[in-house]
Amino acid sequence: MIGLLTPDSGTVEVEGEDLWSASRSRRDEIRRRFGMSFQEGALFDSMSVGENIAFPLKRHTKMTPGDVSARVAECLSLVKLPGIEGKRPSELSGGMRRRVGFARAIALKPEVLLFDEPTTGLDPITTDVLARVMIDLRDRMNPTMVTITHDLKVAFEVAERVALLDRGRILVDLPPREFEASDDPRVRAFVLGDGSEDAESGSPEEAAV
Amino acid sequence: MNATAKIGLFALAVLLALAVLVLKIEDLPFPGKARAASAEVTFADVAGLDDKSAVRIAGVRVGKVDGIRLLPDGTAVARLVFDGDVELRDGAWGQVKNLGLLGDKYVDLFAGDPTKPRLPEGARIPGRVPVEFDELTKLASEIGKDVKELTGALSGSLGGESGEAKINRIVDNVGALAEQLKNLVEANRQNVDVTMANLREFSSSIRETLARLDRILDENRSGVKGSVANIEDLSGKLKISADNLNSITGKIDSGEGTLGKLVNDEETHQNLNEALTSIKTGVEELRTTLTRINRIELDLGFYGEYATRTEGWKGAFRIDVTPRENKFYRFEVIGLPDGRRYDETYNYETSIDGGPPTTVTTTVSRTEDAFALSAQLGYRYKNTTLRAGLIESRGGVAIDQQVLKDRLQLTGEAWDFGRPYGNAQVKLFGQWQTRGAVFLRGGVTDVINPSGRSFFFGAGIRWKDEDIKTLLPAALSAF
Amino acid sequence: MGFLEPVGRLALDALEFHGRCVTLLGLTVRGLFRKPFDGRALATQVVRVGFDGLPVVLLTAVFTGAVLALQTYVGFKRFHAEAWVGSVVALSMLRELAPVLTGLMVTGRSGSAMAAEIGSMRVTEQIDALVSLATDPVQYLFVPRILAGIIVVPMLVVLANALGITGGYLVAVRLLGANPVVYVQNTFQFLDLNDLWSGLVKAGVFGFLLTLIGCQQGFDTTGGAEGVGRATTAAVVLGSLAILVSDFFLTKVLF
Structure with missing residues (x-):
């Protein structure tokens, strides 16, 4: 959605502007309005946690060092991890790393937050903590949030709308309750985890908005 | 130590090493340091002398060659730069020499007569052509040829004017050979000098003997003119001169070896004896020698x-x-x-x-x-x-x-x-x-x-x- | 026609490699002139490639000079030219050995490290994260590394020259009994400043090549931890090859 990969076909439009026909610097400007969190956090392991979160601030704003560290602390408290600026990413658990990733994504106060598989491979308790952090972020900052997940529980908990993606197409796009109650066979297969019904549909993904 | 200090240390070490290398390689002119004295030497042949080769006076290194260029007249000019103050005087000259057998070439300078006036800075002085080994061979063979021609002339004319001229030429050639040989080997072998001295003795001895021979020939001439009865006397004297020649060549032959071989053509020695007994054989031998040498x-x-x-x-x-x-x-x-x-x-x-x-x-x-x-x-x-x-x-x-x-x-x-x-x-x-x-x-x-x-x-x-x-x-x- | 396939693939791979290098080089050059210029990252790389690489480069240089002196001495003694050991050591160090060996050592040390670092950033999505943070990864990662390579390798070579000549001197004078004054004199007598400069130009080119290849291999890593290993190996192999091949052409052009 922010153009990590050049699209094979089709266009990506942000507020009516085609990302891939825009100039490079314009594309970076558009990207600055997005915050993205990666599956494993994708923290820069050559830097400390604080430096990771400060990275976009230093590169894209003219904030003073004092303002930067204040914003870093604020972001960390938003993800419920205050005071770990000095730690190295390698010292953190998987869940903490993702939350630091969240913190880095929100540092520039983006209008749109993208989450790529925020809970994949985590235990249910950590998943729950993360879901709550996401809800909290949504309530406090009120951005547009797009979460890609296979975890229906998280989707239903966090999302206002749920869409099912299959081979690059949106199959259905419904509020959580209607999605759950939908009798579309492909949605049913996904909700019930019954592979027999739709074996060749590959691995549909769910998008929560 | 933080990153900045490390970079500082690193850069300092590099600058230091660079400075040392550059200064060692190129003698950069420091302000205040007097400009080095220089001179130029013209050579007909620099014989493989290279830029930056050493310049020596009496074997002592005093500077180096700073560029060699060709002049329009086909000679080469080597510019010499001296490390210190070198006093070149009128009559100074240089030559290219070898240090050791495979060693590098260098310019050997003779600073000139100390009583003469000093040459100005950057003066151009003559260079002498070094003696080559093949020139020596050439000279040695010329002597051999001369000796052959002499014997022919001697036998043919019994001492005409031409015989005498040739004798003088031999003597001159032997002298020149000795000089050249001396030049060639003096750097390596002092002992050859002694041999050279000996050779000079021989040449003077030859000259004396030849003077005697001349007188004998004069007597002969009058003897032939005067009377047939003198023939016996003539042949007796002829034998004496032949013996003298034999002893000269013998001396050259055995004379301290080194020169004996270089100067002497073994065949010539034999031919000399033969020619004195038979004119024809001498001439023929000369001819066969000349053809044989092609093989x-x-x-x-x-x-x-x-x-x-x-x-x-x-x-x-x-x-x-x-x-x-x-x-x-x-x-x-x-x-x-x-x-x-x-x-x-x-x-x-x-x-x-x-x-x-x-x-x-x-x-x-x-x-x-x-x-x-x-x-x-x-x-x-x-x-x-x-x-x-x-x-x-x-x-x-x-x-x-x-x-x-x-x-x-x-x-x-x-x-x-x-x-x-x-x-x-x-x-x-x-x-x-x-x-x-x-x-x-x-x-x-x-x-x-x-x-x-x-x-x-x-x-x-x-x-x-x-x-x-x-x-x-x-x-x-x-x- | 089956046998043609691997040949074709090899050719395509080679073309792709060169294409990638040229593309990334273009991006790097553009990144060089685009803000922000990250001086701190450059300083970090200079310390990592240069300062931290000093021990291995200098040890290599000392022993190369020493071995060179030892070997040429043995050879030259046979025709009584021992006096020229110093010249040979200095000339070969300055013109050839110091740049090439330093280049190879830095490739092994830093080129591979760059490939490994950038490669693992690639497989842990850190490079995607850079893009998502509106940061050009080529500019952010390549520019300081390649600049550091171009600056630092010639600096290392200057020190390697000095140490190599010192190594040769120690062996010739202390071990083989050469006359120290004559040795030093002969060492510098036939040297030209051009010998020094051409060696440093070479070193700059080597520094550029080995860092570009190291970064490119890391940047184009695919396939997880195994891919990082492959990228590291390829960075060393291709970097060394690039140095040796370019050395030949540089020598042809520079002398």
């Missing part, structure tokens, strides 16, 4: 020997000249592992105007330094070769026995019989010729001196005739 063969080689006792390497460069199948001349320049110094006494005889022979004794300090010369005459009969002449700058003889279809050669050499400390050098060794140009050798050296006896082994390369002939066209054209 001359030249072999080139070098080898190294490692002696176990001294743990030193001896290296040698060899030229074999084979004018006839069973006869060859061998010249070697040998680098010896260690030099020695000792005194030696020379005796030589001279007689002035038929007076009683006088013996003159000279003692000189000789340096047997890093280089020695060998010059030998060899005869091969079937599988046996006999060699005689100079071996490592000393008189000696050698015998080579070829076995196994010439692949293996067994050699015994003996030389330096008058060695002041110890017995003569005797060397026994075998040499295996591989199928290619390479040969391997090994044996015992200094066999009859327990203190010097040592095993040695070595290897070398021998190039046969064809290619080499083109390398030394000058030497061949001299014939």
Whole structure:
């Protein structure tokens, strides 16, 4: 959605502007309005946690060092991890790393937050903590949030709308309750985890908005 | 240490090393440091002198060559830059010399007459052409030719004006040869100087003898004019002059070896005797010699020997000249592992105007330094070769026995019989010729001196005739 | 026609490699002139490649000089040219050995490290994270590294020159008994400043090549931890090859 990969076909439009026909610097400007969190956090392991979160601030704003560290602390408290600026990413658990990733994504106060598989491979308790952090972020900052997940529980908990993606197409796009109650066979297969019904549909993904 | 300090340290070290390297390589002119004195030398031939070669006065390094360029008239100019203040005076000149056998070339400067006025900064002084080995060969052969022509003229005209002119030419040539040879070898071998001195004695002796010969010839002329009865007397006197000539050539031949071989053409010696008894044979011999020389063969080689006792390497460069199948001349320049110094006494005889022979004794300090010369005459009969002449700058003889279809050669050499400390050098060794140009050798050296006896082994390369002939066209054209 | 396939693939791979290098080089050059210029990252790389690489480069240089002196001495002694050992050591160090060996050592040390670092950033999505943070990864990662390579390798070579000559001197004078004054004199007598400069130009080119290849291999890593290993190996192999091949052409052009 922010153009990590050049699209094979089709266009990506942000507020009516085609990302891939825009100039490079314009594309970076558009990207600055997005915050993205990666599956494993994708923290820069050559830097400390604080430096990771400060990275976009230093590169894209003219904030003073004092303002930067204040914003870093604020972001960390938003993800419920205050005071770990000095730690190295390698010292953190998987869940903490993702939350630091969240913190880095929100540092520039983006209008749109993208989450790529925020809970994949985590235990249910950590998943729950993360879901709550996401809800909290949504309530406090009120951005547009797009979460890609296979975890229906998280989707239903966090999302206002749920869409099912299959081979690059949106199959259905419904509020959580209607999605759950939908009798579309492909949605049913996904909700019930019954592979027999739709074996060749590959691995549909769910998008929560 | 933080990153900035590390970079600072690193950069400082690099700048320091760079500064040292640059200053060492290029003598950058520092402000305040006086500009170095310079001079220019013109050469007809710089003989491979390179930029930045050393400049020496009396062997002491005083500067270096700073650029060589060609002048429109085809001569070369080398600019010399001196390290300190060098006083060049009127009459200064330079020449290109070699340091060692394979060493680098350098400019040898003669600073000029100290009583003369100083030359200005950057003055241009003449350079002399270094003596080449092939020029020596050429000169030696010219002398040989002259001697032949003399004998022809002598026999033909019994002492006309032309005979006399030729005699003078021989004498001049011998003198010139001695001078050139001296120039060539003075850097390496002081002892040759002594030989040179001896040779000069000989040439003066020749001159004296020739003066006598002249008188005899004058007498003869009147004798022929006067009376047939004088014929017996004439032939008697002719015999005397022939004997005189024989003794001269004999002296050159045996005269301290080094020159004997260079000056003397063995055949000429024989021809001289023959020509005096038969005019025709002399002329014919001359003719055959000239044709034969076109078939001359030249072999080139070098080898190294490692002696176990001294743990030193001896290296040698060899030229074999084979004018006839069973006869060859061998010249070697040998680098010896260690030099020695000792005194030696020379005796030589001279007689002035038929007076009683006088013996003159000279003692000189000789340096047997890093280089020695060998010059030998060899005869091969079937599988046996006999060699005689100079071996490592000393008189000696050698015998080579070829076995196994010439692949293996067994050699015994003996030389330096008058060695002041110890017995003569005797060397026994075998040499295996591989199928290619390479040969391997090994044996015992200094066999009859327990203190010097040592095993040695070595290897070398021998190039046969064809290619080499083109390398030394000058030497061949001299014939 | 089966045998043609691997040949074709090889050719395509080679073309792709060169294409990638040229593309990334273009991006790097553009990144060089685009803000922000990250001086701190450059300083970090200079310390990592240069300062931390000093021990291995200098040890190599000392022993190369020493071995060179030892070997040429043995050879030259056979025809009584021992005096020229110093010249040979200095000339070969300055013109050839110091740049090439330093280049190879830095490739092994830093080129591979760059490939490994950038490669693992690639497989842990850190490079995607850079893009998502509106940061050009080529500019952010390549520019300081390649600049550091171009600056630092010639600096290392200057020190390697000095140490190599010192190594040769120690062996010749202390071990083989050469005359120290004559040795030093002969060492510098035939040297030209051009010998020094051309060696440093070479070193700059080597520094550029080895860092570009190291970064490119890391940047184009695919396939997880195994891919990082492959990228590291390829960075060393291709970097060394690039140095040796370019050395030949540089030598032809520079002398």
